[in-house]
Amino acid sequence: MVSRGTDSFRACGGVVHRRERAVIRASSRESAFAGRELGIVVALVAVVGAATIARPSFLSGQGLHDLFLNASIIGLLAIGQALLVITRNIDLSVGSVMGLTAYLSGQLFLADKDLPVIVVVLAGIGLGAVCGAINGALVAIAKVPALVVTLGTLYVFRGIDYAWASATDTTQINAYQMPAGFLELGSGSILGIPNLTLIVLVVLAIAAYALHNFRAGRELYAIGSNPDAARLAGIPTGRRVFSAFVISGALVGLGGVLHAAYFGTINASVGTGRELAVVAAVVVGGVAIFGGSGTVVGAVLGALLLTTITSALPILGVPAFWQRAVDGAALLVAISLDRAVMVRLAERLRAERAVRRE
Amino acid sequence: MLDRFLRWETALLVLCVVVLAFGASSDGFAEASNVSFLLLDYSEVALLAFALLPIVLTGEIDLSVASMLGFCSALTGTLWDGGMSFETIVPIVVVAGVLLGSVNAVLIVRFGLPSLAVTIGTLGLYRGLAYVLLGDRAVTGFPENYRPLATDSIPGTFLPYATIIVLVVGIAITVLVHYTTVGRSLYAIGLGAQTARFSGIRVDRIKFTLYLVSGALAALASLIYTLRYNSARADNANGVELVAVAAVLLGGVSIFGGRGTVLGVATALLAMASLRNVLFLDDVSNEIQNVITGLLLILSVLVPVVFKPRRTKDVPLESSTVDTERRSGADPDRGVRRDHQGV
Numbered sequence: 289m290v291s292r293g294t295d296s297f298r299a300c301g302g303v304v305h306r307r308e309r310a311v312i313r314a315s316s317r318e319s320a321f322a323g324r325e326l327g328i329v330v331a332l333v334a335v336v337g338a339a340t341i342a343r344p345s346f347l348s349g350q351g352l353h354d355l356f357l358n359a360s361i362i363g364l365l366a367i368g369q370a371l372l373v374i375t376r377n378i379d380l381s382v383g384s385v386m387g388l389t390a391y392l393s394g395q396l397f398l399a400d401k402d403l404p405v406i407v408v409v410l411a412g413i414g415l416g417a418v419c420g421a422i423n424g425a426l427v428a429i430a431k432v433p434a435l436v437v438t439l440g441t442l443y444v445f446r447g448i449d450y451a452w453a454s455a456t457d458t459t460q461i462n463a464y465q466m467p468a469g470f471l472e473l474g475s476g477s478i479l480g481i482p483n484l485t486l487i488v489l490v491v492l493a494i495a496a497y498a499l500h501n502f503r504a505g506r507e508l509y510a511i512g513s514n515p516d517a518a519r520l521a522g523i524p525t526g527r528r529v530f531s532a533f534v535i536s537g538a539l540v541g542l543g544g545v546l547h548a549a550y551f552g553t554i555n556a557s558v559g560t561g562r563e564l565a566v567v568a569a570v571v572v573g574g575v576a577i578f579g580g581s582g583t584v585v586g587a588v589l590g591a592l593l594l595t596t597i598t599s600a601l602p603i604l605g606v607p608a609f610w611q612r613a614v615d616g617a618a619l620l621v622a623i624s625l626d627r628a629v630m631v632r633l634a635e636r637l638r639a640e641r642a643v644r645r646e
Numbered sequence: 647m648l649d650r651f652l653r654w655e656t657a658l659l660v661l662c663v664v665v666l667a668f669g670a671s672s673d674g675f676a677e678a679s680n681v682s683f684l685l686l687d688y689s690e691v692a693l694l695a696f697a698l699l700p701i702v703l704t705g706e707i708d709l710s711v712a713s714m715l716g717f718c719s720a721l722t723g724t725l726w727d728g729g730m731s732f733e734t735i736v737p738i739v740v741v742a743g744v745l746l747g748s749v750n751a752v753l754i755v756r757f758g759l760p761s762l763a764v765t766i767g768t769l770g771l772y773r774g775l776a777y778v779l780l781g782d783r784a785v786t787g788f789p790e791n792y793r794p795l796a797t798d799s800i801p802g803t804f805l806p807y808a809t810i811i812v813l814v815v816g817i818a819i820t821v822l823v824h825y826t827t828v829g830r831s832l833y834a835i836g837l838g839a840q841t842a843r844f845s846g847i848r849v850d851r852i853k854f855t856l857y858l859v860s861g862a863l864a865a866l867a868s869l870i871y872t873l874r875y876n877s878a879r880a881d882n883a884n885g886v887e888l889v890a891v892a893a894v895l896l897g898g899v900s901i902f903g904g905r906g907t908v909l910g911v912a913t914a915l916l917a918m919a920s921l922r923n924v925l926f927l928d929d930v931s932n933e934i935q936n937v938i939t940g941l942l943l944i945l946s947v948l949v950p951v952v953f954k955p956r957r958t959k960d961v962p963l964e965s966s967t968v969d970t971e972r973r974s975g976a977d978p979d980r981g982v983r984r985d986h987q988g989v
Contacts, residue, residue: 433947436891439943442888443888451933567766568767568770612774613770616769616771616773617767617774620768
């Protein structure tokens, strides 16, 4: 009600006046987000610096190689999650979908070890997309809140994973049961850059470009900012949200296959609890949990920061048990900082507006 | 509105009856020992669900309940391992639970952060701190004079002591929600926090208190859990927040706030506990039980949406503005604040 009043007040103002305000708002926002990405980089440098002082090999070629490798799969998941969070949705089932697709790739090789690697990769992406479509259909068509749907499918998909494992009596699939070409995909590198990192960078480039330049990409932000306004503006919100879930699911599926290729051992518990790390990475990366703002680049940087902290903890003498606590705390710190920045921003805007009015 | 509630609870009762009928066909379902087991098995979940109910009524959520339980359990183990007497541990653990709840409360109510994001964060943080306390150790050997409180039934009946505790909490929550002014205002907050605030309801104070209660009940549940399994581990009750949320939503409480009854949640708890017990007796694996809980959770939200009364469809715009207001928790002096429900 109050916001409607403000709108009519704005409508009374001159057109030029309004446009000026829009320009101010856009630039303030952009600087805030550039600040966020800069902040992550600063935090990264600090963590890497501290770890390097404690153990110089942390920053060696191999050390950097490992850092990027560790961040790759979680970064891939974070790209998909960012798309959803931007539309004011969330997917808590990512860990389970990742586990399911990792298990699928193992099972496919058990059935036929000579299967071309690309077939398995596509199968994983396909299964992930199907899982995403189930979530998306429930959210976009049945209008059930994403939180509830994906909390439910978290357990449904994981249960299917376990049921599959017990039905086929295969608790663990090991590296020797998979072809060398597949394992090479996970552990190999081109020009010193790990394959996984290259894949993530390609996906990131496409996602960042599409989100920034394509109509559908911009519409995701509109939906997240105000779903009702977006619908009234003629944006097919249901279809966009559904597509975001399918794309995110497909990326998680790819992540599951890459997990299988990288680690070489798969059981039904792969990816358990990863949803926390992914959501934390996205939020730390500056994607607002209530949608409408943030970038996929930020989300991937967030993933890189969190995994770097995880790798640095034991070097700095902190037991590995702290990892979960650190992920949770990072999420809390990030949303608190966001809040503080937004309050400051709102105050500045109010001050600017007051000056203009005089 | 009222007939909708009644229909939902009737459906739940039918579910209960069907489950019980299935139960009657499995061996040993109706035996007193099995009934006690069934009741005990859900005592912690029931406490967490009772903690969640008023929070969900106000349109917020607390996903950290199971992690608070885990932390309190790990704390119990650490203190017991350190040689402290159990009588001293109990109040310390309850205070710890309230402190954990107050962290949620400060972040959500004082800082105005979305409860969904905060409690996903504290879900990780508290579980992580539990691991920091205990690592992957397990502490056992809790005092034999207290363990019966969490394992045994009152002599001569099938009612376990723990169930009495759950019933007392349940009755207290019923009185709070349905028979006090504060209880009425929970619904008002859930239907529109802004309107409630303008009506003179102390929204912040009420929400703050609810999160403290949630922490205290999680601590209580942790004591029962630890004594019942005679084991304090960092991963105690891992993932149980799903079951608690499922019970609350299956009980007919709207995830958007403002609708739901304690009776509904209690019926849902009973139905879920019976279902789990029947599945257990029929040797259905834990994982498949989780699948069924997950499906129930989705169905409980899906069914009311699909079978929505027709008249809301006739006025789509009006209902959408109400939804928006509810979703954004429109709040003039906190322009940037949003609630979790849109997510």
